[in-house]
Amino acid sequence: MAYLELNNVSKTYGKGANATEVLSNINLQIEEGEFVAIVGFSGSGKTTLVNLINGLLQPTSGEVIFKGNPITGTSHERGVIFQNYSLLPWLTVYQNVSVAVKETFPKENKKFRENRVKEYINMVNLTPAIHKRPKELSGGMRQRVSIARALAMDPEMIIMDEPLGALDALTRGNLQDEILNIWNKDKRTALLITNDVDEGIYMADRIIPLRPGPNATLGPEFKINIDRPRDKTSLNDDPEFKKTRNGIIEYLMEIGEERTTTETIEYTLPDLEPKYFD
Numbered sequence: 001m002a003y004l005e006l007n008n009v010s011k012t013y014g015k016g017a018n019a020t021e022v023l024s025n026i027n028l029q030i031e032e033g034e035f036v037a038i039v040g041f042s043g044s045g046k047t048t049l050v051n052l053i054n055g056l057l058q059p060t061s062g063e064v065i066f067k068g069n070p071i072t073g074t075s076h077e078r079g080v081i082f083q084n085y086s087l088l089p090w091l092t093v094y095q096n097v098s099v100a101v102k103e104t105f106p107k108e109n110k111k112f113r114e115n116r117v118k119e120y121i122n123m124v125n126l127t128p129a130i131h132k133r134p135k136e137l138s139g140g141m142r143q144r145v146s147i148a149r150a151l152a153m154d155p156e157m158i159i160m161d162e163p164l165g166a167l168d169a170l171t172r173g174n175l176q177d178e179i180l181n182i183w184n185k186d187k188r189t190a191l192l193i194t195n196d197v198d199e200g201i202y203m204a205d206r207i208i209p210l211r212p213g214p215n216a217t218l219g220p221e222f223k224i225n226i227d228r229p230r231d232k233t234s235l236n237d238d239p240e241f242k243k244t245r246n247g248i249i250e251y252l253m254e255i256g257e258e259r260t261t262t263e264t265i266e267y268t269l270p271d272l273e274p275k276y277f278d
């Protein structure tokens with residue numbers, strides 16, 4: 001049995017005539033210690049998939065199994081870095097991370113917790129902003145707080161829902177490396193949802209495309225046969241990188257075209273009498 005398993009998972013939103021099956025028949029196995037990336041189009045169901053694995057949603061059919069047991073709710077063992085930072089606006093950077101650390105390590109002493117909060121804030125280079133509130137931070141800084149908060153909780157599995165999308169290239173690159181360091185050093189398991197193929201190749205062991213929804217399914221996996229640690233600057237010239245990148249992009253273009261040629265959208269216009277005003 002794999003560390004995480006999704007067996008024939010489907011998720012439908014709505015009921016009766018309004019029902020839409022967003023995900024259909026998703027099968028995914030992730031082994032302990034693996035880093036898997038899922039790439040997909042906007043609106044294809046990526047966040048729905050993350051929430052099923054996180055335990056915020058239950059599948060309509062099929063099963064999501066974590067370490068041999070069905071997932072029935074959220075757990076500290078699986079830490080999620082969300083797309084939209086979800087910080088508590090009335091708390092400072094320190095306090096936002098501290099709340100999470102307190103919840104995860106209730107038995108540890110104050111000094112341990114303080115050190116842990118400071119360590120993770122420092123890791124995302126936010127020590128100078130430690131006493132600021134979210135409204136005083138840029139979008140990128142807020143996302144860094146949310147990364148520090150998730151990682152400070154010491155999750156066994158790190159689940160990332162497009163966590164770096166809003167960041168500038170330099171910050172994005174640094175945080176990719178920080179996440180990889182933590183994953184590697186502490187032998188975590190990681191699932192990254194991204195729309196950036198290069199990011200997926202740089203970080204993951206395997207990339208799996210999510211075919212566009214409704215009825216989104218997972219496409220064939222692409223193994224990344226590039227030794228670690230990977231070097232960003234020389235990656236562009238690596239023949240294996242080019243081959244993998246081309247393969248994934250061609251596949252995404254193919255399914256993207258299918259989507260635009262087979263999709264029929266019907267719009268019902270409101271049946272309104274024109275109204276004239278004097």
Ligand SMILES: Nc1ncnc2c1ncn2[C@@H]1O[C@H](COP(=O)(O)OP(=O)(O)OP(=O)(O)O)[C@@H](O)[C@H]1O
Binds near residue numbers: 040
């Ligand atoms: N609670 C809900 N009720 C009804 N429909 C929903 C709900 N949540 C999501 N959807 C629909 O399911 C589809 C997939 O949404 P989801 O957020 O999982 O996609 P996504 O790939 O993460 O999108 P994006 O890349 O834009 O963030 C969308 O069409 C969305 O409108």
